[in-house]
Amino acid sequence: xxxxxxxxxxxxxxxxxxxxxxxxxxxxxxxxxxxxxxxxxxxxxxxxxxxxxxxxxxxxxxxxxxxxxxxxxxxxxxxxxxxxxxxxxxxxxxxxxxxxxxxxxxxxxxxxxxxxxxxxxxxxxxxxxxxxxxxxxxxxxxxxxxxxxxxxxxxxxxxxxxxxxxxxxxxxxxxxxxxxxxxxxxxxxxxxxxxxxxxxxxxxxxxxxxxxxxxxxxxxxxxxxxxxxxxxxxxxxxxxxxxxxxxxxxxxxxxxxxxx
Numbered sequence: 001x002x003x004x005x006x007x008x009x010x011x012x013x014x015x016x017x018x019x020x021x022x023x024x025x026x027x028x029x030x031x032x033x034x035x036x037x038x039x040x041x042x043x044x045x046x047x048x049x050x051x052x053x054x055x056x057x058x059x060x061x062x063x064x065x066x067x068x069x070x071x072x073x074x075x076x077x078x079x080x081x082x083x084x085x086x087x088x089x090x091x092x093x094x095x096x097x098x099x100x101x102x103x104x105x106x107x108x109x110x111x112x113x114x115x116x117x118x119x120x121x122x123x124x125x126x127x128x129x130x131x132x133x134x135x136x137x138x139x140x141x142x143x144x145x146x147x148x149x150x151x152x153x154x155x156x157x158x159x160x161x162x163x164x165x166x167x168x169x170x171x172x173x174x175x176x177x178x179x180x181x182x183x184x185x186x187x188x189x190x191x192x193x194x195x196x197x198x199x200x201x202x203x204x205x206x207x208x209x210x211x212x213x214x215x216x217x218x219x220x221x222x223x224x225x226x227x228x229x230x231x232x233x234x235x236x237x238x239x240x241x242x243x244x245x246x247x248x249x250x251x252x253x254x255x256x257x258x259x260x
Contacts, residue, residue: 001064001071005053006046008076010037014105014258015078017069018045019089021111021237022180023145023169025052028086031243032250039251040260044076048092050176060179062187066095073103080258082106084250086239087211088180091116091187098192106257107196108250110203111211111236114219115188124185131181135174144177145169152236154207165240193222199257200226203249205234205241227253 007026016036020028026045033043049068050056057064069092073081081104085093090112097104116124134144149166202220204213213230220228229249231238239246 001057001067002055003075004046004049004068004072006044006072007033008042008044009033010039010041010043012040012042012260013079014082014254014260015042015044015073015076015080016082016084016254017073017093018043019069019083019085019092020045020048020051021087021089022177022184023149023165023172024086024089025168025171027052028168028240032239032247035243035247036250036254039254041254041258042076042078044072046072048089048180050179051172056176056179060183062091062095062183063099065092065183066099069096070100070103080105082108082254082258084108084110085112086110087112087236088184091184091189094189094192095187097196097198098189101195101197104198106198106254107200108203108253109200109216109219111205111208111216111238112219113211113215114190114193114222116184116186128181128185132178135178141172141174141177142170152208152210153241154205154233154235157235157241161241165237190222193219194224196223196226199253201250201253202226202228203246204228204230205236205238206230206232207234208236210236 018029029045047054083093090109145166204216220226
């Protein structure tokens with residue numbers, strides 16, 4: 001397993017691994033990573049395999065993506081590892097926690113869920129067809145990003161933040177986007193939630209249509225001792241849309257459970 005590309009900032013015994021979603025990359029955390037690093041945490045933002053400067057893996061499965069993350073964690077060699085995963089990144093965090101629980105000391109599961117959609121192969125194929133159809137019709141990642149990113153933000157969100165997220169998604173290779181979605185439609189770690197035994201924050205956005213607050217709260221209720229928080233007035237990408245609000249919630253959790 002080759003080492004994924006990453007950007008490291010800050011120092012400390014606790015490493016915060018920043019795991020982006022299907023439309024992201026390590027640049028998704030530009031408003032968050034410096035703030036966490038300034039609070040004396042080692043921060044590591046990765047490019048998931050197939051994204052940015054990271055080599056793709058074949059087949060692209062949840063287990064192999066988790067193994068790539070494990071390789072990166074071993075390379076960093078921190079005393080404590082906290083996985084902060086957004087959307088698909090939160091699923092990879094759960095996958096790793098289920099497969100290698102001793103490696104994970106804390107979790108921030110942000111705008112994500114413990115299972116993807118309905119446990120129905122026909123539904124999954126329909127979902128993939130709906131997402132892939134614009135690409136099949138020649139729209140390209142630029143056009144796809146312009147089509148779907150606005151719905152991930154709150155109405156009236158700042159245009160510069162929206163443009164930032166749209167640009168980020170437009171740079172994702174189409175093949176990597178297809179592979180990532182094909183992997184997560186089979187994701188289901190619902191049964192493993194009760195086995196999580198580390199401090200966990202389940203973080204939702206009030207206006208998130210992709211991972212609605214009710215889904216995130218229900219996930220928190222299944223994890224022993226988990227904390228649930230809902231950020232007001234934001235959508236699916238609050239770390240870009242309202243970074244000050246997002247950073248405050250994450251730092252409150254980290255400082256309580258992993259003081260520096």
